Amino acid sequence: MNKILELNDLLCKRDSFQLGPLNWQLPAGVFCCLVGSNGAGKSTLLQAIMGLVQSNSGSWTIAGETIRPRGAAWKDRIGFAFDGQNLHERLSIADNLDLHRSLRSNWDSKLVDHLMTAFKLDRKQTVSRLSRGQKQAFCTLLALAHRPQLLLLDEITNGMDSLVRRAWNECMFQLMAESEMTVLMATHVMSDVSNLADRLVFVNQGHIVADVDKDSLLESWRQISCRVSNPLQSLPRSRRWESHGDAVRFISQDAATDLALLNERRASHIESQPLNLDEICSFILEDNSHV
Amino acid sequence: MLLNISDYGGEPLYLQIVRQVSAQIITGSLPEGEALPSIRELARQERISVITVQKAYDELARQNLIVARRAKGFFVADLTNRSKEEMARRHCKDSLKKPVRDSLSEGLDLECILQLVRDIVAESKEPMNE
Numbered sequence: 452m453n454k455i456l457e458l459n460d461l462l463c464k465r466d467s468f469q470l471g472p473l474n475w476q477l478p479a480g481v482f483c484c485l486v487g488s489n490g491a492g493k494s495t496l497l498q499a500i501m502g503l504v505q506s507n508s509g510s511w512t513i514a515g516e517t518i519r520p521r522g523a524a525w526k527d528r529i530g531f532a533f534d535g536q537n538l539h540e541r542l543s544i545a546d547n548l549d550l551h552r553s554l555r556s557n558w559d560s561k562l563v564d565h566l567m568t569a570f571k572l573d574r575k576q577t578v579s580r581l582s583r584g585q586k587q588a589f590c591t592l593l594a595l596a597h598r599p600q601l602l603l604l605d606e607i608t609n610g611m612d613s614l615v616r617r618a619w620n621e622c623m624f625q626l627m628a629e630s631e632m633t634v635l636m637a638t639h640v641m642s643d644v645s646n647l648a649d650r651l652v653f654v655n656q657g658h659i660v661a662d663v664d665k666d667s668l669l670e671s672w673r674q675i676s677c678r679v680s681n682p683l684q685s686l687p688r689s690r691r692w693e694s695h696g697d698a699v700r701f702i703s704q705d706a707a708t709d710l711a712l713l714n715e716r717r718a719s720h721i722e723s724q725p726l727n728l729d730e731i732c733s734f735i736l737e738d739n740s741h742v
Numbered sequence: 743m744l745l746n747i748s749d750y751g752g753e754p755l756y757l758q759i760v761r762q763v764s765a766q767i768i769t770g771s772l773p774e775g776e777a778l779p780s781i782r783e784l785a786r787q788e789r790i791s792v793i794t795v796q797k798a799y800d801e802l803a804r805q806n807l808i809v810a811r812r813a814k815g816f817f818v819a820d821l822t823n824r825s826k827e828e829m830a831r832r833h834c835k836d837s838l839k840k841p842v843r844d845s846l847s848e849g850l851d852l853e854c855i856l857q858l859v860r861d862i863v864a865e866s867k868e869p870m871n872e
Contacts, residue, residue, distance in 0.1 A: 480792060480793065481791075481793055482791055482793075620789075621789065624785070624786065624789045624790070624791070625786060627785070627791060627792060628782045628783075628785040628786040628792055629782065629786070645749060646749045646755075646789070646790065647791060648791075649791050649793040649794070665754075666754035666755070666756055666757075666794070666797070669752065669754050670754055670757075673752075678847065717843075719843045719844050719846070719847035720843075720844050720847065721840065721843075724752065725752020725753070726752075
């Protein structure tokens with residue numbers, strides 16, 4: 452698969468915080484979530500790629516090309532939107548659109564019209580009177596208007612009500628189905644994007660600690676319970692092991708192996724329940740919090 | 743091709759597609775040679791990611807249920823009745839394993855379980871009430 456983004460020894464120092472050195476690749480066409488606790492470095496990483504934070508050393512490429520941050524080629528290829536982004540609050544939506552259009556060579560008016568309708572935004576409305584969720588949707592629209600190859604989003608679903616979020620989700624699906632767009636999004640709430648996400652990248656203390664496929668996470672992390680005729684020792688790498696009489700319950704991070712073992716032991720009444728993505732993420736972050 | 747995909751069941755989306763499409767192929771509701779929707783079409787229709795559909799189609803192709811034709815897309819493979827039956831057997835064994843194990847541990851014996859299966863088969867063959 453083609454790489455849209457490649458980081459080579461990227462290092463950013465900011466006050467006492469250090470991001471990297473990072474070596475990492477993002478395949479084209481995926482929706483990738485950056486997951487980490489507050490202060491882990493998710494936003495710094497996004498800002499480094501946006502060129503808002505100067506890197507101290509290392510380099511990065513977009514679609515195989517080394518591109519000067521904030522140059523013309525960079526602007527054409529990257530779109531970004533973040534929580535609390537500056538908009539011209541006292542101007543109308545139409546004026547904000549005009550301003551942004553004047554900065555872009557490849558503005559797609561048809562797409563803008565489509566997104567305006569989908570997000571139920573009114574051109575005449577003053578930006579300061581929009582709700583937080585509507586502002587976030589409008590920021591996303593501005594980031595998409597030039598059909599970027601790489602869309603960077605930072606906590607952009609915060610404050611969206613369920614209607615706006617659904618419209619936002621639908622637009623993302625549509626754009627990703629009809630183009631090769633790649634999305635890299637920092638989020639604390641995986642459930643907002645659990646159906647969109649393809650990959651999850653875990654960030655802790657300025658380092659990428661895991662880069663995993665969403666489906667394999669959902670398949671391997673399970674809450675398993677069963678009844679066993681012979682007493683069973685807690686399985687390796689299992690958590691929250693509980694037993695009561697012949698009943699056992701635990702959280703597995705390798706369900707296929709654990710289920711095979713339980714079958715071998717002739718366990719009965721085996722139930723393997725899914726965990727939601729937010730729970731799985733918190734387990735993984737907990738594991739990495741001592742690094 | 744109609745699918746019923748849900749994000750809440752815990753089963754990965756691509757496996758839901760694989761399971762449902764393979765059942766449609768084995769029962770014949772997707773006939774041999776039929777074109778499947780393109781990856782992007784299905785992604786848009788079901789509101790799932792392109793990567794997910796790609797993964798599902800790859801898995802179906804790996805199981806020889808569908809074939810990719812260069813620049814034309816994916817088509818239902820020619821399957822012998824024997825390989826269809828083999829697949830149906832595998833599905834049946836997978837889904838029976840848990841209830842059979844549980845029933846044994848609840849004290850039922852083989853003969854009793856077999857009789858229950860016979861009953862279920864008989865019920866399924868009864869004509870529907872108008």
